[in-house]
Amino acid sequence: MRLEWERVLAKRVAAFRACTRTDFSQLPCPPGTIHFTGGAPPVECLPAETISDALVRAWHAEPTALWYDETDGYEGLRVAIADRMRQRGARVDPGQVLITQGAQQAIDLVARLLLEPGDRVVVEGPTYFGALQVFEPYDVAIEAVPLDEAGVVLDRLEDAFRREPRPKLFYTVPTFQNPAGVTLSAERRSAVVQLAARYGVPIVEDDPYGELWYEAPPPPPLRAYWEEVLFIGTFSKTLAPGLRLGWLVAPPRLMKPLIDAKEAADIQSDRLLQRAVAAVVTSPWYEAHLRAARAEYAERCRLLADALSHELGELARWSLPGGGFFLWVTLTGEVDAATLLPRCAEAGVTYVPGSEFYPEHRPSPSLRLGFTTLGRDELLRGAERLGRALRRLLTEARPT
């Protein structure tokens, strides 16, 4: 006997979807295709031994951590996170840190805390697709405010904040933005928090890449400018995504409901892993690891950008990010990068089309190139293939 699931499913299920609309497994990729789709540390930089050793030590030191406890997270890790954030200029008490299953769960918990049907949510355009994936099932109106070279455009942001009903949150990746690579300038950081305070709009600052700068550290996080900012961090990019260890910093008023929501969601995060990661990130090894990662990513970014200049020339433009994982390439002319993707895949190269990063998935002439997971040879060959494919496709597309 069958149950009529269509009758019993909640309406929000219609908005459930995978993080990207593109099903990359369905692209016609020949063997050896070079994927610029990654947004993770490279395999050769995963500190597997270091974390594994720390985990074994934690396991032997405290096997009772296999029990229930510490819904808010292991105190030693919360202290280590608060310390690192203070070094970046944000005064954070460890009691304001909630350990989460990666940054993704932090976004999910914030949405539970704030969103109701009909609410307005402001994001950057483009923005991280995983945040859209969380917000959409809440039946909210998501509005994207454009970015320029110095981050979100202030007068457009104020327009969005001013309108009634006031937005329930502004979700932003101000530092080495995903996907655009831009960083909100220090002056604009002040201005953004002043706008948010004036109009009473909570800021959700997602900061996966802030520690991964190339030449110089970025300005302090928005949380350093305003204690009401909800700050989301993660070890997915600095250590490994598979750890699923992130955190949320919130004002004291919100900690009790957030901890209750975390308990209802999954009771607690892995306590032994938290102990292992606390040991790792407070060791001198971690600073050396970050230094090496920064240099490596800077080099890969430069290499790809140089190759693209050569291959694409006048067909595209981009700006060099100061850190992070992505080059955001915008093709000249009226073209949708999503429609070009299958042809590029046939030519042995893929990317994430820009449309994935907008709430309405509107056509976009941009594409996101993730360079951290590719070795130097792959970057050069990938740029060559991409240049050749795009040059051909864009020439075909234009009237002769």
Add this chain to the structure above:
Amino acid sequence: MRLEWERVLAKRVAAFRACTRTDFSQLPCPPGTIHFTGGAPPVECLPAETISDALVRAWHAEPTALWYDETDGYEGLRVAIADRMRQRGARVDPGQVLITQGAQQAIDLVARLLLEPGDRVVVEGPTYFGALQVFEPYDVAIEAVPLDEAGVVLDRLEDAFRREPRPKLFYTVPTFQNPAGVTLSAERRSAVVQLAARYGVPIVEDDPYGELWYEAPPPPPLRAYWEEVLFIGTFSKTLAPGLRLGWLVAPPRLMKPLIDAKEAADIQSDRLLQRAVAAVVTSPWYEAHLRAARAEYAERCRLLADALSHELGELARWSLPGGGFFLWVTLTGEVDAATLLPRCAEAGVTYVPGSEFYPEHRPSPSLRLGFTTLGRDELLRGAERLGRALRRLLTEARPT
């Protein structure tokens, strides 16, 4: 500048709460208090070495599992789970298994899938408090159907199913129920799924204890009677709660939205731990571990029950569970176990009051005694203290 959080918080936040209303840390417990509050394997039965060794092996075999992938879970673990469920009589395809952060996340994902404001939810009275904690913020009407010695009372269940609007789900712990310890008989299992099919009510079967029987295995899970049943399992009770590894078995129609919801919630569960646990639960060690655990829990249960018979006599009644972690003790007379708890705590013994297990937290003369975390001496001393304290309190409470 402060933000007016009361103005921006979602209405559902008013229903966020910790899993129990009792704040056990605030009870006036003297040193050496014996806590019957636990619902976990005992420290001495945590297979820390076994899991740690398996984890190190998994780590060395496949460090790339530290990357993003497998939102639905590691195939090897899903196959192992499907195999075990087939041994219990439920034909499950590994493609119908979603790995979750413990059973708690499975309950949370099911709620996201099904619940909308104003919906009706049917539970057992008493029921697991962590399920109530998930359902309440959805602004639903939660109705408890009573249990007797053979599980949920059928005519009361049919009354609840029949009324319009039809319930969105029936959440049940049919086997070694938490907290009542009762097991739904085989006959009633048939009847329950027939009722659910007739009235179109999804069944959510939570089964944390099904493998932990004392003398004989329980009847097959409800999922064995009906393929539309949503089945929730966990390794929290058979291995260790700190692993946060559970699973959800769902009909094929629901797998895509559930996997999307899991991705939005936290992207994936720990992939290395899934590999380690897959190796552990398919090894002969696991069967031996379960055999030893069953014998140990059976012995602790018997010991506590015998001691309580001696100490409480006519003051209380309970029935012996066939497995699981709990003895559900009901005091005679009109008394609320919650109001007696602080006085028992003063006397050096605690329990979870029955009111915690009802949707409306109504006064209850019952109390849940968890015996698995206590050694034999503690069980005897705890029973003695509890008997003495309750005898005094109940005598005081009655008119002379």
